[in-house]
Amino acid sequence: MTDVNVPALVVFVLFFLLVTVMGFLASRWRRADDAAHLDEWGLGGRSFGTWVTWFLLGGDLYTAYTFVAVPAAVYATGAAGFFAVPYTIIAYPLVFLFLPRLWSVSRVHGYVTPADFVRGRYGSRPLSLVIALTGILATMPYIALQLVGIQAVLDVLGVGGGENANWFVKDLPLFIAFGVLAAYTYSSGLRAPALIAFVKDALVYIVIIVAVIYIPIRLGGYGHIFDSAAQHFKQAKAGGLTLPANKEWTYATLGLGSAMALFMYPHSVTGVLASKSRNTVRRNMAIMPAYSLMLGLLALLGFMAIAAGVGGGVKGYNAQLSVPQLFANMFPDWFTGVAFAAIGIGALVPAAIMSIAAANLFTRNVYKEWLKPAATPADETRVAKLVSLLVKVGALVFVLGMDRQAAINLQLLGGLWILQTFVAIVGGLFTRWFHHWALFAGWAAGMAYGTWTAYGIASPATKHFGGNAAEIPGIGEIGYIGLTAFALNLIVSVVLTLVLRAVRTPEGPDETKPSDYSAEAGDDELENAPEPVAAH
Numbered sequence: 001m002t003d004v005n006v007p008a009l010v011v012f013v014l015f016f017l018l019v020t021v022m023g024f025l026a027s028r029w030r031r032a033d034d035a036a037h038l039d040e041w042g043l044g045g046r047s048f049g050t051w052v053t054w055f056l057l058g059g060d061l062y063t064a065y066t067f068v069a070v071p072a073a074v075y076a077t078g079a080a081g082f083f084a085v086p087y088t089i090i091a092y093p094l095v096f097l098f099l100p101r102l103w104s105v106s107r108v109h110g111y112v113t114p115a116d117f118v119r120g121r122y123g124s125r126p127l128s129l130v131i132a133l134t135g136i137l138a139t140m141p142y143i144a145l146q147l148v149g150i151q152a153v154l155d156v157l158g159v160g161g162g163e164n165a166n167w168f169v170k171d172l173p174l175f176i177a178f179g180v181l182a183a184y185t186y187s188s189g190l191r192a193p194a195l196i197a198f199v200k201d202a203l204v205y206i207v208i209i210v211a212v213i214y215i216p217i218r219l220g221g222y223g224h225i226f227d228s229a230a231q232h233f234k235q236a237k238a239g240g241l242t243l244p245a246n247k248e249w250t251y252a253t254l255g256l257g258s259a260m261a262l263f264m265y266p267h268s269v270t271g272v273l274a275s276k277s278r279n280t281v282r283r284n285m286a287i288m289p290a291y292s293l294m295l296g297l298l299a300l301l302g303f304m305a306i307a308a309g310v311g312g313g314v315k316g317y318n319a320q321l322s323v324p325q326l327f328a329n330m331f332p333d334w335f336t337g338v339a340f341a342a343i344g345i346g347a348l349v350p351a352a353i354m355s356i357a358a359a360n361l362f363t364r365n366v367y368k369e370w371l372k373p374a375a376t377p378a379d380e381t382r383v384a385k386l387v388s389l390l391v392k393v394g395a396l397v398f399v400l401g402m403d404r405q406a407a408i409n410l411q412l413l414g415g416l417w418i419l420q421t422f423v424a425i426v427g428g429l430f431t432r433w434f435h436h437w438a439l440f441a442g443w444a445a446g447m448a449y450g451t452w453t454a455y456g457i458a459s460p461a462t463k464h465f466g467g468n469a470a471e472i473p474g475i476g477e478i479g480y481i482g483l484t485a486f487a488l489n490l491i492v493s494v495v496l497t498l499v500l501r502a503v504r505t506p507e508g509p510d511e512t513k514p515s516d517y518s519a520e521a522g523d524d525e526l527e528n529a530p531e532p533v534a535a536h
Contacts, residue, residue, distance in 0.1 A: 011337025074302025123508020
């Protein structure tokens, strides 16, 4: 503990205490008459306006791992690490087309999860179940990876104890952070991360704006930064300031596939369904690209870390530490604490929303659908609170029990897996043409192909699941496995739907009607809708 950065640690702890108090006070913010309802605990009463939703989605999508991993990818690979910038630019116009429809039909029928919608649209319990389980499976490693961001900060602060410290000293700060997170999430539900997101996003913007102005001044300007990065990549014979021709397919398919997957994640949908109106969703999809600008500036920190000599050219240096170490080297100690608080709180907000989203999925689409159909709203809320605790404990055990590379590998798989729900969810928002058994088979084919292909990829760090790109069958180019699996999923779904329709295989009932997909607050569909409970 002799290398602890005390001023930075004090500032970090003060901000942590601030958001902890806010998390518990959030239970009184917009308090509902009936708090024992999943709509209240898990969706914040579906009452968030434009600005609350904007901060909530920003806190949800731009996580601590984003703060650490995007510039770390640029630090390690150069231009290839910038794929996150175009994919967020693509994502918002894409989801502008279908998220308002999902909000409307969910509000009319009281759907809490995307699997609720699938159940109502296709009348298929098995399809709804696999959509829910896929969401939970993809979310778990995502929660775990928020710990990577916190661990990186603690390591640089000097309170992680180092690799040779005993487990108690090394992991105690993580136990404390996630213990507090679990407590206020249990108490306040989605209102807690929604309120804390204001602090998190404000800190992130302040730190990024200061970083892209102050650090280049100390390093001799952007010209010197880019020259240093170019020289570094030339000597390393890996990466570069521009994308090699043989990486273009990988870059493009990874960007497109990631954009399609972004709002398939349950926590993304949770933020959308918590909005109070259809127009709130539309406005947010129009203004969310402001975060893409921030992300582009954030990525530049990878080049700055190279120019600042972070890592010192040590072979095998952990790139995940590059940004925290850059901040510690460049900023005054007190502002280092502010920057680290932005990363730390940037882990707590999405981890809370993700655990709530996973709990909603289990409660509505496993517990109520399969285990206790007669569950009351109070039963649902109680189970969801308990499951949210178990999800966070599971993520903590996962990270502490496995190495960091395993967590990263599983997160890569998470994006691949969640993309396989796209056909059923987005397809269902526009057409009832697909047969539910064809969608089930397409999902299974995409999951099996993608997982098996990823399993066969080795890297210097791991024997299996060492990357997310492989040869695209029939094209011969190297591309994102998830998008290839999605294409297989879609082909199987289309072909089998044609076959099943040809042999007149019975379809499940559709409880929705066309007007449900355009309903807005004040419309008859919503004014006359029953209290939002499970519609099946």
